[in-house]
Amino acid sequence: MDELNRKSVDAFKAASKHPIIAVLENVRSAYNVGSVFRTADAFLLEAVYITGYTAHPPHKEIKKTALGAEDTVAWQYFPKTADAIVQLKAEGYAVYAAEQVEQSISLEKFMGDAGHKIAVIFGNEVTGVEQSTIAACDGCIEIPQMGVKHSLNIATAAGVVLWEIVRHTLIRSDLG
Secondary structure: OOOOOOOOHHHHHHOOOEEEEEEEEOOOOHHHHHHHHHHHHHOOEEEEEEEOOOOOOOOHHHHHHHOOHHHHOOEEEEOOHHHHHHHHHHOOOEEEEEOOOOOOEEHHHOOOOOOOOEEEEEOEOOOEOOHHHHHHOOEEEEOOOOOOOOOOOHHHHHHHHHHHHHHHHHHHHHHO
């Protein structure tokens, strides 16, 4: 652990976090949920919010892919995504859906400012983010895709989007 410069659980919990929350809406696979927990841990995100019928800890399949991150990353469960959005906005978060829609912001053009709170909603593996959720968001972020398949597994999409936001936050904080 020391050689890899990894934090202990206590050090992780005490560490300053990036003001970014990943929101999972009706994600079918608990393995995907666990993967997002690992991503949230890796990037020192504020939390993971779980909504709808998305599995939440404790859960065997989450544990298998999260590898303990479900114990380090703060998380909350909301039966309705709308309730999570209301809470996030009340706490000063800008809320975006990771979704391919008209007027979406291409990920490479999305510029989250250092210190600004951002929540990103990732939807169901087949149907994506619900339309009513998209309507409640401040915008949508889209990952540019050039191949035949114009979709990514939610765990992959979350890794790409969340890293890009963290990366921009790090760049901006170095400049500021």
